[in-house]
Amino acid sequence: MESTVTNISLAPHEADDSQPALLFIPDISGFTRFMHENGVRYSRNLIADLLEIIIEANILNMEVCEIQGDAILFYKIGDPPAIEQMVSQCKQIFLDFQNYLRIMDRDKFLPSAKLSDNKLTLKIVVHYGRISVTQIRDHIKLMGTDVILAHRLLKNSIEGSEYVLMTEGYLKTQNPAEVVQNFEWSQLKDGMNSYDHVGDIHYKYAFLTPLRLLVTDPEVEHTHKQYPNTFSLKDHIKAPVDLVLRVIQNYRLKPKWMHRVKAAQFDTKKINRIGTNYLCEMEKGGSIEMQTLQSRITPERIEVIEKMANFKMFPNSLIFYYLHEEKEGTQITLEFHYSRVSVGDYFYDYFGRKQIKGFMKASLHQLKVLCEQIQQNRQQRASS
Secondary structure, X not given: OOOOOOOHHHOOOOOOOOEEEEEEEEEEEOHHHHHHHHHHHHHHHHHHHHHHHHHHOOOOOOEEEEEEOOEEEEEEEOOOOOHHHHHHHHHHHHHHHHHHHHHHOOOOOOOOOOHHHHOOEEEEEEEXXXXXXXXXXXXXXXXXXXXXXXXXXXXXXXXXXXXEEEEHHHHOOOOHHHHHHOOOOOOOEEEEEEEOOOEEEEEEEEEOHHHHHHOOOOOOOOOOOOOOOEEEEEEEEOOOHHHHHHHHHOHHHHHHHOOOEEEEEEOHXXXXXXXXXXXXXXXXXXXXXXXXXXXXXXXXXXXXXXXEEOOOOOOOEEEXXXXXXXXXXXXXXXEEEOOOOOOOOHHHHHHHHHHHHHHHHHHHHHHHHHHHHHHHHHHHHHHO
16 A cells, blocks of 8 residues: 655654654844854844744744743644644744844944844744653653754855755655745745764755845834734813823822723733833733833823733734824824734634734723822812
């Protein structure tokens, strides 16, 4: 009888406990140069945040095996994800990574050149093969030739620093026509490298550079046409702009205006990171981690940017607050940005978006009420 196994590396092995699994490794390109030019003191916090962003962008629910300096080894036992899901995962990580860098590029905390000049970016290796999972004390260790192969593929002959590389081990599990269709936004190319004890490894790769057109530019107006994964809400608050700013930045006041938040806690584990982190405990259970990325005062407006984490529906989403001083108070614009790339998914395109917009609308209304009440109390005390 003819065998139905198309990839010999996926065939069951006698007398071992190996299992078929996806291996997924995002690697930060330019990491060594960045560390060398900026030193540990300035670069460790930024790199730590970038690694967290990669982990947060894990929409395939993969397991994290280990973090090795500038790379993260994800794995998922079982059937391989469809090519559409895989492409969405790569887009999600790349866009979240670049969105964060674009915002932090406006800060002046680095002793060397700007972030955009340091050329930090991502390359991603995707492989499907067999692995053995071993427990060593409190740590999980993946073993097998496919694990070695995935790591070696980080060193290849591709001329470029931002791409996704997919091995034959993964590609043979997918329909070739669907693979091509899902890379219409880039160009799939063939590649091959030879490694000691492994042999010739064939793969396809595509540059992620075209996705930079979708990265949020914090310096321009965010129209829905240009940024479809965004929405904005506006209101007028009868209170001075400095009061509104203090309320937004006062974490203890978050439960008084953020919708369905019952308590706010500082995350002391990250107290020394870029920005400030705090946890919002939700009324229905669970929590959302928030990080203040920036607070900037310009001649035109005051800007506050926060990132939401632990929010699987919209991972690494951004909240922009724009405050404009007016004669009788403050004009506030709240913008919500997300990079969820599963376009065409009814749940995310309609229900999820509708739910988060309702959350933001209720929060903005409660912020308005709170600020105006504080201002009213101020005026009453001043007149008494």
